[in-house]
Amino acid sequence: MTDATTEMAPYAFVRKETLEQQPAPLSVAGPLAWVRQHLLSSPLNIALTLLCLYLVVDSVPGLIRFYFLDAVWTGTSRDACLADKVGRPVGACWAYIADRFQYFIYGSYPINQRWRVNIVFVMFALGIVWLLWTSAPKKKLGIFFFFVLLPISAYVLLLGGPGAERFLSICLTLALALAALYLILSFVPQLVRFYIGEAALGVVEQLPIWKRFFGPKQLVLFALVVLGFLSLLASNPGLPRVDTGLWGGMTVTFLIAAVGIVFSLPLGVVLALGRRSRLPIIQLLSVIFIEFVRGVPLITVLFMANTMLPLFVPQEYSPDRLLRPLVGVALFAAAYMAEVVRGGLQAMPKGQYEGAMSLGLGYWSMMRLIILPQALRIVIPGIVNTFIGLFKDTTLVTIVGIFDFLRTIEATLVDPTWATPTTRSTGYAFAAIFYFLCCWGMSRYSIAVEKRLAAGQKR
Amino acid sequence: MSTTSAEIKPGKASLLYDPKIRGYVYQFLLLAVVGFLIWSAASNAIENLRAQKIASGFGFWHNASGFDINQKLVPYDASSGTYGRAFWVGLLNTLLVASIGIVLSTFLGFFVGVARLSSNWIVSKIAMIYVEVIRNVPLLLQLFFWYNAVLKPLPNPRQSIELPAGALLNNRGLYVPDPQFGPGGSLIIWAFLIGIVATFVFRSWARKQQAATGRQYPTGWVGFGLIVILPVLVYFATGRPITFVYPELAGFNLRGGIQIFPEFVALLIGLTTYTAGFIAEVVRAGILAVSKGQTEASHALGLRPGPTLKLVVIPQAMRVIIPPLTSNYLNLTKNSSLAVAIGYPDLVQVFTGTVLNQTGQAVEVVAITMAVYLTISLVTSLFMNIYNKRMALVER
Numbered sequence A: 001m002t003d004a005t006t007e008m009a010p011y012a013f014v015r016k017e018t019l020e021q022q023p024a025p026l027s028v029a030g031p032l033a034w035v036r037q038h039l040l041s042s043p044l045n046i047a048l049t050l051l052c053l054y055l056v057v058d059s060v061p062g063l064i065r066f067y068f069l070d071a072v073w074t075g076t077s078r079d080a081c082l083a084d085k086v087g088r089p090v091g092a093c094w095a096y097i098a099d100r101f102q103y104f105i106y107g108s109y110p111i112n113q114r115w116r117v118n119i120v121f122v123m124f125a126l127g128i129v130w131l132l133w134t135s136a137p138k139k140k141l142g143i144f145f146f147f148v149l150l151p152i153s154a155y156v157l158l159l160g161g162p163g164a165e166r167f168l169s170i171c172l173t174l175a176l177a178l179a180a181l182y183l184i185l186s187f188v189p190q191l192v193r194f195y196i197g198e199a200a201l202g203v204v205e206q207l208p209i210w211k212r213f214f215g216p217k218q219l220v221l222f223a224l225v226v227l228g229f230l231s232l233l234a235s236n237p238g239l240p241r242v243d244t245g246l247w248g249g250m251t252v253t254f255l256i257a258a259v260g261i262v263f264s265l266p267l268g269v270v271l272a273l274g275r276r277s278r279l280p281i282i283q284l285l286s287v288i289f290i291e292f293v294r295g296v297p298l299i300t301v302l303f304m305a306n307t308m309l310p311l312f313v314p315q316e317y318s319p320d321r322l323l324r325p326l327v328g329v330a331l332f333a334a335a336y337m338a339e340v341v342r343g344g345l346q347a348m349p350k351g352q353y354e355g356a357m358s359l360g361l362g363y364w365s366m367m368r369l370i371i372l373p374q375a376l377r378i379v380i381p382g383i384v385n386t387f388i389g390l391f392k393d394t395t396l397v398t399i400v401g402i403f404d405f406l407r408t409i410e411a412t413l414v415d416p417t418w419a420t421p422t423t424r425s426t427g428y429a430f431a432a433i434f435y436f437l438c439c440w441g442m443s444r445y446s447i448a449v450e451k452r453l454a455a456g457q458k459r
Numbered sequence B: 001m002s003t004t005s006a007e008i009k010p011g012k013a014s015l016l017y018d019p020k021i022r023g024y025v026y027q028f029l030l031l032a033v034v035g036f037l038i039w040s041a042a043s044n045a046i047e048n049l050r051a052q053k054i055a056s057g058f059g060f061w062h063n064a065s066g067f068d069i070n071q072k073l074v075p076y077d078a079s080s081g082t083y084g085r086a087f088w089v090g091l092l093n094t095l096l097v098a099s100i101g102i103v104l105s106t107f108l109g110f111f112v113g114v115a116r117l118s119s120n121w122i123v124s125k126i127a128m129i130y131v132e133v134i135r136n137v138p139l140l141l142q143l144f145f146w147y148n149a150v151l152k153p154l155p156n157p158r159q160s161i162e163l164p165a166g167a168l169l170n171n172r173g174l175y176v177p178d179p180q181f182g183p184g185g186s187l188i189i190w191a192f193l194i195g196i197v198a199t200f201v202f203r204s205w206a207r208k209q210q211a212a213t214g215r216q217y218p219t220g221w222v223g224f225g226l227i228v229i230l231p232v233l234v235y236f237a238t239g240r241p242i243t244f245v246y247p248e249l250a251g252f253n254l255r256g257g258i259q260i261f262p263e264f265v266a267l268l269i270g271l272t273t274y275t276a277g278f279i280a281e282v283v284r285a286g287i288l289a290v291s292k293g294q295t296e297a298s299h300a301l302g303l304r305p306g307p308t309l310k311l312v313v314i315p316q317a318m319r320v321i322i323p324p325l326t327s328n329y330l331n332l333t334k335n336s337s338l339a340v341a342i343g344y345p346d347l348v349q350v351f352t353g354t355v356l357n358q359t360g361q362a363v364e365v366v367a368i369t370m371a372v373y374l375t376i377s378l379v380t381s382l383f384m385n386i387y388n389k390r391m392a393l394v395e396r
Helices: A003-008 A030-038 A043-069 A094-106 A111-132 A139-159 A161-187 A189-196 A198-206 A214-238 A250-275 A280-295 A298-307 A323-347 A350-358 A363-378 A380-400 A405-413 A423-457 B002-007 B019-052 B083-116 B121-135 B139-151 B185-213 B219-237 B262-289 B292-300 B305-342 B347-359 B362-391
Strands: B168-170 B173-176 B178-181 B242-245 B248-250 B253-255 B258-260
Touching (some): A043 B121, A094 A405, A094 A423, A111 A214, A139 A214, A250 A280, A250 A323, A250 A405, A280 B362, A298 B305, A298 B347, A323 A363, A363 A380, A380 B139, A405 A423, B083 B121, B083 B262, B262 B305, B305 B347, B347 B362
């Protein structure tokens, strides 16, 4: 017996070993406590919970029954969705969606030409993923693809015809000429001495031939591949002209949204720079444009594009009916984009400007190399939010007579083939799901980017 | 060292590289381009208008319009109406739906925003679902839904749905009882107005008293008495002069009562619920922006939860809330132009729609419409800026 134990002996009640950890009491942890805390914490909360439960029980089973249990999934005409023909209560008529699905996607685009739309869809998806996926390689190439090659290809593929083919051959010739130029320059870099400067030229000349002027050559090569692919398509299956009056459905919705983003972003950057400019006239003109457009509803801009644009150009150049709202939407979105970008420019610490200037960079080099890459990165969530608004606003072109997705839904609702009491609620539900998924997905993305950007500030 | 630096004089830079001169050149070029664009657009427009034989100028303002408008706040009819008159009818309809929508969406938005922050799980989840669904579906689709899928399939007037207080709902709109003021009826309205003024007077007096003596007065109860009880007393004292004309079935239609058109109802519901979704997020962000320490400090000072919310949290949250709230009000006003899609006779539907189609004077009509919306935007932001300045943090 050591000293310690004899000393401990009188205190027999002292526990010698640690106790097993007990679970928290039921009143503070576990599902029951959760219910008490989150649903029944006070008389008011109990009442609210009961009221909400009543609302849910009242509405949700009915909705589920209507859209799923009683829904009709297959069928070829309205008879499949009529209660007295089927002999049971009929809910949503999904058969109608399935039947008109192609129309919702392509509108009246000729059936044997729809592969062209599909190619554009694939390119669009590729461009979007390339730009939005943060760890995608070769971002510059992606930007070039999305903002230059994609519009050219979409124009050539969707419209087709001799005009588009002539345009394509011009682009191809241009790309070939550039390729030839770079080939020559790779062998004789001294030709660009005045452009890149004596010192940098030395660095270039150390490189093996295929690595000289690598960046621009990549762009030209990529352009050659895409344009060559297009001209292959133009020569073999051929690209007959499809009038814009036949375009419709999701194609047009995505087209308007894409045109909106492709043109509004660069234009918005220019306007934002103009608004921050120290030159008074440039600043004034930018402010007038931005505030004017933001002060009026999109509909009036669309009406203006629709009725006044044809007046402002000579009659023989009267713009296409689809082009007019596209111009309106692009200008409208540019004003909102400009404000978002301006926010980013203002958020840049002054030291960035001063640092760039002290390195001897001029205005454009400073903006291009130092300020804009940082400013645009921090306003990605704002850009995406503007884009969500733009995407929802594409529905307004319905009012000036363009067959966008919502309009195709409305058009099928007056079609007697599928005139049933439940067609309308089915069509609207389908449209709502489509828009919800697109917008909600974008907002999730913007939240994720925001979180990633805020990671540096977190403590 | 000093000799070399003295020898290097700042060389006279070429004019080509002088930033000042470059600035002038850039601005001049931009002005020239913009001027050329405007000039060519104008000359093309004049030529095209002449070719299409469309008149120009604002002479059409006084021409007879020859179309009717179903909802009008000022007297107007097809036989004697002019385009100018139609413009005012449309403008008033726009202002009507926008102002009611702003009030309703503020209430709904604050309610949903607070509900989303509720500690009650089911309440906050329902509020979240509401906000997410409303904000991610285009307004136009929602308007189509309310108008075509909810209000249109209502029964015809013979099978109207009866609502409380004698109101009837059918596919021609909502019919509410029409109050008729008998002799002495105007006294009630006067009592109501006097009650409101008196409440404000009492409130400012009570505030001064509290600042001077620390005594608190029951402003809420006094206000309730002045605004609600006083008119009711007058109503009974003057011998109940208000009677209601209830809508009744006459043939295939309803007679009597005030008819509220389904287009108006659909637009109002759509605008209110849509904007409320955005306001809810603004409110939520505003309340979350007030740090928790403020609440804790006010509790530590002995304030109960009610006064904490009223005196500490809300005044600080309002500073964050007001600027985005303003832009939501403006959005609601601008979005009311979607009325054209469901046929509510607002400014765009009447003026940019019908009048433009009849006269063909696109330039003038679109310019007037845009000027109206610009004015509304500027005036609203002016007032909200004044209010914002009053609420803003006073810094030393």
